[in-house]
Amino acid sequence: MAPRGENLIRARVRAPVAWLFIGAFFAVAAAFMVAPTAMLAVQSIYGDDGFTFAFIASLGDYRYRVAFENSLILSIASATVGMIAGGLIAHAVLRPGAPTWLRSAVTSFSAVAANFAGVPLAFAFIATLGSLGLLTTMLKNLGIDLYAAGFSLYSIPGLTLVYSYFQIPLMIIIITPAIQALRPAWREAADNLGASPGQYWRMVGLPVLAPSLLAGWILLFGSAFSAYATAYALTSGNIGLVTTEISNVLSGNVMEEPGTGAALSVGMIVVMVGVLLISTRLGRRAARWTPRR
Amino acid sequence: MSAPNTTPNTTPATTTPARPRPPGFGLAGWAVLLPAAIYFLLPLIMTVTFSLWEGHGQYGFAAYRALLGRPELPTSLLLSLELAVATAAALLFLLLPAMIFMNLYAPRLRPAFEFIATLPFVVPAIALVAGLSALFTGPDWLIGSPFYLVIPYFFLALPYAYRALDVGLMALDLATLTEAAQSLGAGMGQVIRLVVLPNLRAALVGSLLLTLAVVIGEFTFANVLLFRTFAVFINQVGQHEATEAAALSVVSFLITWGAMLGVLLVGRGSAPVAGAR
Amino acid sequence: MTFDRRDLLKTGLGLAGAGLASASGLRGALAADGPALPASLIAAAKKEGQINVIGLPPDWANWGATITRFQALYGVKLDSANPDASSAEELQAIRSLKSQQRAPDVVDVGPSFALIGAKDKLLQPYKVATWKDIPDDVKSADGLWYGDYFGVESFAVNVGVAKTVPQTWADLKKPAYKGMIALNGNPLGASAAFGAVFAAALANGGSYDNIEPGVEFFGELAKLGNLNPSVATPASLIAGQTPVVINWDYLSLGYKKQAEGKADIQVLVPTGATPYGNFYCQGISAYAPHPANAKLWMEYVYSDEGQLAFLGGFAHPIRFNAMVAAGKIPDAVLKTLPPADAYKGVKFATQDQAAKAQKVVADMWPRVVKI
Numbered sequence: 001m002a003p004r005g006e007n008l009i010r011a012r013v014r015a016p017v018a019w020l021f022i023g024a025f026f027a028v029a030a031a032f033m034v035a036p037t038a039m040l041a042v043q044s045i046y047g048d049d050g051f052t053f054a055f056i057a058s059l060g061d062y063r064y065r066v067a068f069e070n071s072l073i074l075s076i077a078s079a080t081v082g083m084i085a086g087g088l089i090a091h092a093v094l095r096p097g098a099p100t101w102l103r104s105a106v107t108s109f110s111a112v113a114a115n116f117a118g119v120p121l122a123f124a125f126i127a128t129l130g131s132l133g134l135l136t137t138m139l140k141n142l143g144i145d146l147y148a149a150g151f152s153l154y155s156i157p158g159l160t161l162v163y164s165y166f167q168i169p170l171m172i173i174i175i176t177p178a179i180q181a182l183r184p185a186w187r188e189a190a191d192n193l194g195a196s197p198g199q200y201w202r203m204v205g206l207p208v209l210a211p212s213l214l215a216g217w218i219l220l221f222g223s224a225f226s227a228y229a230t231a232y233a234l235t236s237g238n239i240g241l242v243t244t245e246i247s248n249v250l251s252g253n254v255m256e257e258p259g260t261g262a263a264l265s266v267g268m269i270v271v272m273v274g275v276l277l278i279s280t281r282l283g284r285r286a287a288r289w290t291p292r293r
Numbered sequence: 294m295s296a297p298n299t300t301p302n303t304t305p306a307t308t309t310p311a312r313p314r315p316p317g318f319g320l321a322g323w324a325v326l327l328p329a330a331i332y333f334l335l336p337l338i339m340t341v342t343f344s345l346w347e348g349h350g351q352y353g354f355a356a357y358r359a360l361l362g363r364p365e366l367p368t369s370l371l372l373s374l375e376l377a378v379a380t381a382a383a384l385l386f387l388l389l390p391a392m393i394f395m396n397l398y399a400p401r402l403r404p405a406f407e408f409i410a411t412l413p414f415v416v417p418a419i420a421l422v423a424g425l426s427a428l429f430t431g432p433d434w435l436i437g438s439p440f441y442l443v444i445p446y447f448f449l450a451l452p453y454a455y456r457a458l459d460v461g462l463m464a465l466d467l468a469t470l471t472e473a474a475q476s477l478g479a480g481m482g483q484v485i486r487l488v489v490l491p492n493l494r495a496a497l498v499g500s501l502l503l504t505l506a507v508v509i510g511e512f513t514f515a516n517v518l519l520f521r522t523f524a525v526f527i528n529q530v531g532q533h534e535a536t537e538a539a540a541l542s543v544v545s546f547l548i549t550w551g552a553m554l555g556v557l558l559v560g561r562g563s564a565p566v567a568g569a570r
Numbered sequence: 571m572t573f574d575r576r577d578l579l580k581t582g583l584g585l586a587g588a589g590l591a592s593a594s595g596l597r598g599a600l601a602a603d604g605p606a607l608p609a610s611l612i613a614a615a616k617k618e619g620q621i622n623v624i625g626l627p628p629d630w631a632n633w634g635a636t637i638t639r640f641q642a643l644y645g646v647k648l649d650s651a652n653p654d655a656s657s658a659e660e661l662q663a664i665r666s667l668k669s670q671q672r673a674p675d676v677v678d679v680g681p682s683f684a685l686i687g688a689k690d691k692l693l694q695p696y697k698v699a700t701w702k703d704i705p706d707d708v709k710s711a712d713g714l715w716y717g718d719y720f721g722v723e724s725f726a727v728n729v730g731v732a733k734t735v736p737q738t739w740a741d742l743k744k745p746a747y748k749g750m751i752a753l754n755g756n757p758l759g760a761s762a763a764f765g766a767v768f769a770a771a772l773a774n775g776g777s778y779d780n781i782e783p784g785v786e787f788f789g790e791l792a793k794l795g796n797l798n799p800s801v802a803t804p805a806s807l808i809a810g811q812t813p814v815v816i817n818w819d820y821l822s823l824g825y826k827k828q829a830e831g832k833a834d835i836q837v838l839v840p841t842g843a844t845p846y847g848n849f850y851c852q853g854i855s856a857y858a859p860h861p862a863n864a865k866l867w868m869e870y871v872y873s874d875e876g877q878l879a880f881l882g883g884f885a886h887p888i889r890f891n892a893m894v895a896a897g898k899i900p901d902a903v904l905k906t907l908p909p910a911d912a913y914k915g916v917k918f919a920t921q922d923q924a925a926k927a928q929k930v931v932a933d934m935w936p937r938v939v940k941i
Contacts, residue, residue: 017481018394022402025391029409033448036424037416063936089329092322102326107502108553112546113333115506119531119803120542124336126800126811127343131749132731133811134339147749147795154799154941165333173503174456177495181464212460219456222414229512236763237756238792238799238941244756251517252759253656255928256686265416276411280404343809348832426666437670517659519624519651519672532654533629535805535832 037269043262055263067240068267071225074156074241078163079220083213085164086171093172094179107176110169117166122233125162129153154235162230167220174219178212211283218279222272242268337546344539356536360544365526370548372439373523377508380446381501384454387447392458393489396467410455413448418513421445426518439520446508453503461496465489498560502553509549604643605873607699607866612644614862620647621863624663624674625655629824631719632883639879640870646863656759657683664692669857675864677853680761681708682921684715684851693853696865698872703892707918708849718871719820719885720849722839722916723762723769724908726822729834731810738842739773739787742814748795752802752812754821757931765848766816767931768919773843778919781927782934789938799941808833818848819908823884839912847916849888874898881907 628634771784
C-alpha cells in the first residue's frame with residue numbers, strides 16, 4: 001500500500017546524507033556488537049582441542065534445560081504483567097482529567113523505578129515479603145500465614161512480583177507517547193455513535209495501540225530475559241535462569257568455562273531471535289490499522 | 294484544544310443523548326493507582342526504615358552521615374552523569390537520524406534495525422565485554438579513558454531508546470509531514486529540526502529518561518573494565534555494609550529521581566500530537 | 571595440608587572469647603620499619619611509584635590494614651580496583667588490560683583459577699624469601715602462584731533472631747530454623763557456598779571424593795523449609811533476614827565485628843565433623859605494569875608482618891604452622907580465633923577432587939534441591 005506522495009519523496013531520495021547516517025549506524029553496530037557476538041559463536045564451538053559440539057550439546061543437560069524453561073516462563077509472565085499493569089496505569093494517569101502533577105510524578109518515578117533492579121530491590125522485597133519479612137510477620141500476627149498458604153517470594157510467581165517493579169515502569173514510559181497519540185476525536189466519535197467504553201477500546205483503542213503494546217512487550221521480555229542481579233540476589237540461582245548460569249561459568253569463584261558460557265549466550269540469542277521473528281509476524285497483522293503501512 | 298463539551302447540535306436520532314463528559318479522573322483511576330502506589334512505595338519504605346536503624350531499637354541518621362563522608366560518592370556519581378550525557382548525545386546524533394531516514398527511505402531495513410536493537414539484550418554483558426576486550430586493545434587514550442564506556446553504553450541503551458523513538462515515530466505520519474515540509478521548500482535538516490523533533494518530544498524525553506536510567510544503573514561493563522562509576526560504588530557498599538547500603542539505595546533513588554524530573558521539566562511542553570488538531 | 575593437633579595445642583591456644591582482634595594484639599610483634607626486605611627491591615619499587623591490586627575487599631582477611639601499611643612503609647601509591655572482583659573477573663582483568671597502566675599487578679584468586687591463570691600464561695613466576703614455609707600442596711612448583719591465607723566453613727548466627735545457636739550440621743535441620751539458613755551465593759558461583767556443600771558432605775558420611783551427601787543435605791534443608799535461597803550479605807545477617815549464614819570463618823568473624831552495637835552475632839565452627847577449608851592464592855600478572863612493586867608486595871605479604879596481618883582479619887595465614895612452631899604468633903591474637911580443636915584435621919581438596927565435585931553439584935543440585 002503505497003502512501004500517496006511517496007513518489008515525491010522518492011524523487012529526492014538518494015540524498016547521500018541519509019545513507020551516511022544509516023551506514024554509520026550499521027558500521028558502529030557491526031564493529032562493537034556484531035563482531036563480539038560472532039566471536040561468542042565461534043567460542044561456543046571451539047574448545048581446547050579444536051572444533052567441537054560438546055558445549056552446544058551440554059545445553060541439553062538437565063540443569064540448562066531447566067534454566068531456559070525458567071527464563072522463558074519468567075520473562076513471558078513478567079512481560080505480560082508489566083504490559084497490562086503498565087498500560088492501565090499509563091492510561092489512568094494520561095486521562096484528560098488527571099492532575100498534571102500526577103503525570104510528572106508517575107513518569108519520573110517510572111524512570112527511576114525502571115532502574116531500581118538488582119540487590120537493593122531484592123533486599124527491599126525480602127525485608128517486606130521474605131519468609132522473615134515485616135509484612136509477612138505482620139500478616140502472621142493477624143492470622144494470615146502467607147508461606148504456609150503456599151506463597152513464596154523465592155519462586156517464579158515471587159520473582160514475577162519482584163520483576164514487575166521495574167517492568168511496569170518500563171511499560172509506562174514506552175506506551176505513554178502512543179496513548180497520547182490516541183486522538184480524542186476518535187473517542188468522541190465513538191461516543192456519538194453510541195459505543196460503550198468497552199466497545200471503543202475493543203474496536204478502536206486497542207487495535208491502534210497494538211503495535212506499540214507489542215513493541216513494549218518485546219522490550220519487557222528482553223529486559224526480563226537478560227536480567228540477572230535481582231533474581232540472583234533473591235534465589236542464589238536456585239531457580240535456574242540462563243543469566244545466573246552464565247555468571248557461574250564466566251564470572252564466578254568456583255569454575256571458569258568460557259566454552260559453556262559462549263554456548264549459553266548463543267542459546268540466548270537464538271531464543272531472542274525466535275521471539276523477534278514471531279513478533280514481527282504478529283506486528284505485521286497488528287499494524288493493519290496504522291495509516292502509513 | 295478543547296473538544297466541544299456541550300450537547301452536540303445534531304438531533305439525537307440515536308437513543309442516547311450526549312453524555313455529560315467531563316472526563317473526570319474518577320473511581321476507576323484511583324482503583325488502578327492506589328494499589329500501584331502501595332506496591333511501589335512499600336519496598337521503598339522498608340529500605341528507608343532499615344537505613345535509619347542503628348541497632349537496639351534506635352533510629353537515626355548515622356548511616357547517612359557515614360555514607361556522605363565517603364569521597365567516592367560524588368566522584369562516582371559525577372562520572373556516571375557525564376557518561377549518561379555523552380551516551381544520550383551519541384544516541385541523538387547517530388541513532389535518531391538513522392531511524393528517521395530508515396522510516397522515510399528504507400523501510401525494508403527495519404528488520405535489520407530491529408535485530409541490532411534487540412541484540413544487546415541477548416548478549417550477556419559479561420560475554421560482550423570479553424569479546425570487546427579481545428578485539429579492541431588500543432589505542433591507550435581510548436581504552437584507558439572511562440569514556441570508552443560510551444561505546445558499550447550506546448548499545449546497552451539502544452533497545453530502550455530505539456523502542457521509545459520507534460513508538461514515537463510510528464505515531465507520526467512521517468512521510469506526509471516530510472513531504473509537506475519539503476514541498477514548502479525545507480531542506481532535510483530543517484525538516485528534522487523544525488518538524489520531526491518537536492513532534493517527537495514525548496518519545497525523546499522517554500528515550501532520554503531510559504538512557505539516563507540505563508547508564509546510571511549499568512554495572513557489569515564498568516566493573517570488569519575497572520572504572521569507578523556510581524553503580525560500581527553502590528555494589529561495593531552493598532556487599533560490605535548493612536545500613537549504609539540501604540542509605541545509599543535511598544540516596545541514589547532520590548538523586549536519580551531528581552535528574553529525571555529535571556529532564557522532564559526541560560522537555561515540558563505537552564507533546565503536540567500530530568494531527569490532533 | 572594437615573594440621574597436627576600437637577602443633578596447635580603446643581602454643582596454648584585459649585578459647586575464642588568475645589574479644590576483638592585488632593592490630594593492638596599485633597603491634598607488639600611488628601618492627602617499626604617493616605620486615606627486612608632487600609633494599610634494591612624497595613628502591614626499584616619506589617621508582618615505579620605505584621601498584622595496582624584487584625579483588626581485595628578491605629574487610630576481607632584484613633586486606634585494608636595490609637594495604638594501608640604497605641603504602642605507609644614504602645611510599646608507593648596503591649590503586650585498589652574492584653574489591654569484590656571474583657577470581658574469574660580478576661583473570662579477565664589481566665586478559666583485558668594486559669600492560670596498560672591500569673592493569674592489575676597482582677591477583678588473589680581461588681586455586682582452580684590459579685591453575686587456569688598458569689595454563690593461560692597470565693602469571694609470571696616469583697619465589698618469595700619465605701618460600702619453604704609454604705606447604706607444598708598449596709603452591710605451584712615453578713612459583714607461578716602460592717596460597718596466602720585459608721579459612722574453614724563456619725556458622726554465623728544472629729542470636730537475636732535465631733534465639734538458639736546451632737552447634738552441629740544436624741542442628742540445622744531443627745524446625746526452629748525455618749527460613750533462616752542461607753549461603754552467600756550459588757554453590758557453583760561462590761566458593762564459600764561450594765565449600766558449605768563440601769563441608770556438609772564431610773559431616774554426613776561423604777569425603778573429598780564424594781560430595782553427594784552434601785547436596786542431599788541441602789536438598790533436605792530445602793524440603794524442610796529451613797533453607798533460605800536468598801544471597802546472604804552482611805546486611806541480611808545483621809538485619810535478621812538470613813539469621814544463620816554458612817560462610818568462611820574469617821568473613822563470619824568480620825561480620826560479627828561489623829555488627830557490634832547493632833546485633834549479637836555468634837560465630838562457630840560446627841562440631842562433630844571434619845572442617846572443610848579452602849585457600850586463596852597470590853600471583854603476579856605476566857603483564858604487570860609495575861613488576862618491582864609486585865615483587866615487593868609479595869615479599870611483604872609473605873613476611874612475618876604480612877602474614878600476621880591476616881590474623882587481624884581472622885584468617886589463618888598460609889605460613890601458620892611454621893610461624894607457630896617458631897613462636898612468632900602472639901597469644902593475644904590466637905585467643906581471638908575459634909578454638910584449635912575446630913581446626914584439627916583440616917585438609918584441602920585437590921583440584922581434581924574439586925573439579926569432580928563441581929560436576930556432581932552441577933548435575934545433582936537442580937534435581938535434589940527444590941526451593
